[in-house]
Each structure stands twice: as structure tokens, then as C-alpha cells.
Amino acid sequence: MTDRAAVTAALRAQRIETPSWAYGNSGTRFKVFAQEGVPRNAYEKVDDAATVHRFTGVAPSVALHIPWDRVDDHADLAKHAQEVGIRLGAINPNVFQEDDYRLGSVCNPDPAVRRKALDHLLECVEIGVATGSTILSLWFADGTNYPGQDSIQARQDRLAEALAATYAAMPANMRMLLEYKLFEPAFYTMDVPDWGTSYAHCLTLGERAQVLVDTGHHAPGTNIEFIVAFLLRARRLGGFHFNSRFYADDDLMVGAADPFQLFRIMHEIVQAGGLDPEADVAFMLDQCHNIEPKIPAMIRSVLNVQEATAKALLVDSDALRVAQENGDVLGANALLMDAFNTDVRPLLAELREEMGIDPDPIAAYHRSGHHERLVAERRGGAQAGWGA
Numbered sequence: 117m118t119d120r121a122a123v124t125a126a127l128r129a130q131r132i133e134t135p136s137w138a139y140g141n142s143g144t145r146f147k148v149f150a151q152e153g154v155p156r157n158a159y160e161k162v163d164d165a166a167t168v169h170r171f172t173g174v175a176p177s178v179a180l181h182i183p184w185d186r187v188d189d190h191a192d193l194a195k196h197a198q199e200v201g202i203r204l205g206a207i208n209p210n211v212f213q214e215d216d217y218r219l220g221s222v223c224n225p226d227p228a229v230r231r232k233a234l235d236h237l238l239e240c241v242e243i244g245v246a247t248g249s250t251i252l253s254l255w256f257a258d259g260t261n262y263p264g265q266d267s268i269q270a271r272q273d274r275l276a277e278a279l280a281a282t283y284a285a286m287p288a289n290m291r292m293l294l295e296y297k298l299f300e301p302a303f304y305t306m307d308v309p310d311w312g313t314s315y316a317h318c319l320t321l322g323e324r325a326q327v328l329v330d331t332g333h334h335a336p337g338t339n340i341e342f343i344v345a346f347l348l349r350a351r352r353l354g355g356f357h358f359n360s361r362f363y364a365d366d367d368l369m370v371g372a373a374d375p376f377q378l379f380r381i382m383h384e385i386v387q388a389g390g391l392d393p394e395a396d397v398a399f400m401l402d403q404c405h406n407i408e409p410k411i412p413a414m415i416r417s418v419l420n421v422q423e424a425t426a427k428a429l430l431v432d433s434d435a436l437r438v439a440q441e442n443g444d445v446l447g448a449n450a451l452l453m454d455a456f457n458t459d460v461r462p463l464l465a466e467l468r469e470e471m472g473i474d475p476d477p478i479a480a481y482h483r484s485g486h487h488e489r490l491v492a493e494r495r496g497g498a499q500a501g502w503g504a
């Protein structure tokens with residue numbers, strides 16, 4: 117696409133969802149660093165997500181993690197989100213932080229633990245109904261640490277059973293996204309280690325079950341854009357958990373470690389029409405800001421996704437098709453590199469002005485005094501976080 121109007125229209129329509137858990141304290145297993153002004157509850161996390169949307173204009177929803185964001189009345193939380201200008205997005209059940217889950221959740225050898233985990237998934241379907249969320253986003257920490265510890269095949273059967281029961285409980289407007297992860301917390305087998313496993317379960321479940329690609333969940337060197345292209349073609353790419361990594365599941369800011377990879381992923385999306393709202397690809401962030409201030413880090417992350425998207429939109433697809441059909445290896449590659457090497461910041465600054473927001477969202481956030489206000493207001497109470 118080289119027509120400026122079409123590029124800016126696509127950028128204006130892009131939607132990036134931020135995760136509630138990134139606004140709370142986080143860390144590694146060595147230390148969780150508390151930061152000043154961090155939210156104390158789900159309402160304040162929603163407020164921070166709304167702040168990110170106010171400064172970027174393209175982050176109008178926030179994903180919830182249950183029970184971290186459990187409240188007495190989830191419909192009321194949805195109302196609060198609406199009042200501050202955003203909406204609640206994907207519901208992420210948490211079946212990995214209780215002692216009962218030592219040997220897994222839905223794949224646990226103990227039927228009572230499996231029942232408990234399934235009940236939580238079903239509760240999350242209900243929460244999704246109450247909040248108007250249309251995505252149930254599943255990630256399982258399930259797996260084994262030692263050869264022989266449990267039957268790999270029996271665990272797949274248990275997984276399939278729980279997924280089917282959950283899928284059956286979902287209303288017609290809800291999609292199930294099944295996330296995979298190579299390792300961690302389990303070190304020998306994960307029960308959903310890769311996209312193929314997720315894809316196979318989704319195929320059995322039905323059309324509203326799709327694969328979620330968390331960019332930090334692969335072996336080093338994995339060609340993620342190939343996975344993206346394959347899943348888009350099969351109409352099973354449900355969405356992303358964007359973040360970046362140098363080593364494992366680092367959950368660093370998206371686009372920080374490898375902006376070129378992010379561009380290559382967005383190129384596949386653009387080529388397949390994956391930015392169109394009908395394609396229903398959910399662009400979500402899944403990050404932890406352990407040492408950097410959280411709201412500006414989230415703004416930076418949204419801008420990074422926007423920049424990669426803008427570059428992907430600038431690829432001259434007609435010329436690319438001709439070069440590809442002619443076997444012009446160097447020409448085709450040059451077309452991609454030209455787009456990647458374009459400085460899209462002026463274009464995005466202009467677009468923001470057209471949208472009525474500050475062309476430099478990070479500077480605007482710092483100037484606004486919002487951080488200082490949060491530090492003054494959010495005193496006392498227990499800060500949100502997911503402990504370690």
C-alpha cells in the first residue's frame with residue numbers, strides 16, 4: 117500500500133489492547149520492585165489503561181486476569197471502564213497460582229483438581245458475559261518436570277475434555293484463544309508447548325477456537341512470522357500477546373529487542389488483510405514492566421506496534437507481487453527493506469494531530485503531571501502485583 121490516505125485510515129482503525137497486570141508491580145523470582153503510584157485494585161488498573169488510550173488513541177480496551185482482577189460486581193467494573201473511555205477486553209483465567217495446581221490444572225492427575233480448574237474456566241466465561249468481553253484467553257502452566265512423571269497422552273485427553281466443556285459453555289459471540297508456551301514453569305513437557313498443539317485442539321473444538329501467539333513463547337530463532345502466515349491462511353489466528361525477549365519469556369516492551377521481527381510479523385498480517393476488523397485478530401500486549409515506569413512503558417509499546425504496522429503498510433504490495441512472480445529475489449527483498457527503513461514517525465505524528473491527540477504521546481504524558489498526581493493520590497492500601 118502506498119496511498120497515504122489508505123495507510124493512515126488503517127493506522128487510525130488499529131486497536132491494541134493493554135493488559136491489566138502490566139500496571140501492577142511485577143518482577144522476577146528474585147525480587148518484585150514496588151513502584152510509586154501503582155494501582156491498588158482493578159478499578160485503578162482500568163484507569164491506567166484509560167490513560168494509555170487517552171495519550172495514544174489506539175488502545176481502547178484492557179485485558180483482565182482473574183482472580184487478580186476479581187471484583188464484587190464485574191458489570192460495575194465494565195461500567196467504570198466505559199466511564200473512563202475504554203472497555204474491558206479479553207478475560208484471562210488464572211489456573212496456576214494455587215497449591216492445588218502443583219501437578220497441573222486441567223491436566224492434573226487428580227480429578228478433583230481438574231474439576232476445580234474447570235469451574236474457574238466456567239466462572240470466567242460468566243465474567244466475560246457480565247463484562248461484555250468476547251475473548252476467553254487461555255494459558256495453562258500445566259506440564260511435567262521429569263520423564264515418566266505422568267502420561268503425556270492422558271494429559272492431552274484431560275486437556276481436550278476441559279477445553280470441550282469450556283467451549284460448550286461459551287455464548288455464540290465469544291471466542292476461545294488458546295496460548296502455547298515452549299517451557300516454564302514446566303521444564304520437561306508443557307501440555308500446550310507449541311502452535312501445532314494449540315491448532316490441533318482448536319480444530320477439534322470448532323471455529324470459535326483459535327490460536328494465540330505470544331511472541332515470547334518460542335525457542336530462540338523460531339520464525340514467528342511463518343506461524344502467523346500459516347494460521348492466518350487457516351483462519352485460526354485469534355490474536356497476539358505482544359512483548360519482546362532476548363532469552364526466554366522476558367515480557368519486555370514489544371519492539372524493544374527485535375523491531376525487525378515485529379515488522380516481519382506485521383507484514384504477514386497486512387498482506388493477509390489481518391488488520392481488517394472482520395479478520396478479528398486481537399492485538400494484545402502481555403508485558404511486565406519490572407524496572408521501568410509502567411504507564412510510559414505501555415505508551416512506548418503501543419507506539420512501537422504502531423510504527424511496525426505503519427512500515428508494513430508502506431510496503432508496495434503491487435511491486436512486491438510483480439517482483440515475486442518474476443523471481444526477482446533482490447528486488448522483492450529491497451521492497452521490504454525500503455519500507456522497514458522508512459522513518460514513519462513524522463507520518464504518525466501527523467496522524468495523531470488529525471486525531472486530536474499530542475503528536476508525541478510520551479512527552480505529553482510527562483508534561484501532564486499525571487504521574488505525580490498518581491503518586492500523591494495512591495497512598496496507602498496494598499499495591500496490585502502478582503508477587504514472587
Ligand code: RM4
Nearest residue numbers: 208255295330357365402
Ligand atoms: C504466561 C502467559 C500468559 C500470562 C501469564 C501471566 O507466561 O504469557 O499469557 O497471562 O504469563
Ligand code: MN
Nearest residue numbers: 295330357402
Ligand atoms: Mn501471554
Ligand code: MN
Nearest residue numbers: 330332333365
Ligand atoms: Mn508469557
